[in-house]
Amino acid sequence: MPDAKAPIGVMDAGLGGYTVVKELQRLLPKEDIIFLGDGKNQPYGNRSEKDILCLTHQCLDFLKDKYVKVVAVACNTISTLIDKYQPDYEFRIFSIVQAGSTDVIKLGLRQVGILSTVFTANSGCYDRLIHQELPRTAVYPQGCPRLARIIEDGGFDQERIDTELRETLGHLAQAHPDLDSLILGCTHFPMVSENIRRLYPQFTRLINPAATQARLIKEYLERENALDSDGKGTFRVYTTSDCEFYRSMTDHVGLKTPASVELVPAPIPLGK
16 A cells, blocks of 8 residues: 555656646645656657666666655657556556546547657557547547747747647648647646647637646546545655756646756666
């Protein structure tokens, strides 16, 4: 049984996982949260499967050493491979892809687009999970190779963001003009949802899986009697890149002020 006083871990290839932290803080305000953002190696979605797994194990080992009771994998790319690393850890790991698929199934959508990294799009992970319950739902993946990196660079350069969306999401919108539902299949992407709405108003339903992932974690901790009912709700950030940027982005996303933001060694990719 998980230790109720242990923290919740959240990991991402960068700061996109802040959108998951926001939902966890809203649902579970007394829980301590540890966030690890591997900004140095981001985006994982342009790497090979073996390299992604190598980096992921190092991140999970870091959180294991912090004695977390559960981990939210806020990265869609990492989540596509959950079956390959969950058996190596005693704590439960929650996939953001599973959360996004759950949203589609609950809504009973007949068609849905997915804006994600190239790896996630090519993996077919959303297709498989959605089709287990909704075999006739049309799923249209669209890889977006640079958007997460543009967001991670900071500054929110609107011209670069819009250009990347036109070159990727634009193809999906043109190919399926009646498509109105879109999964934000990378936790960075809710940060540019207004750009998506402005450029492509046909997408009247933008699905952010972070809220569902947080709810699934809450339900699991309730079942395991592992909720911290009298905790202080501290929030600590560990990053492999720019501490000041990660600190400033907590305000931008609307998170509680972190107790600390600490630079830690980056996971080492394969061959280095």
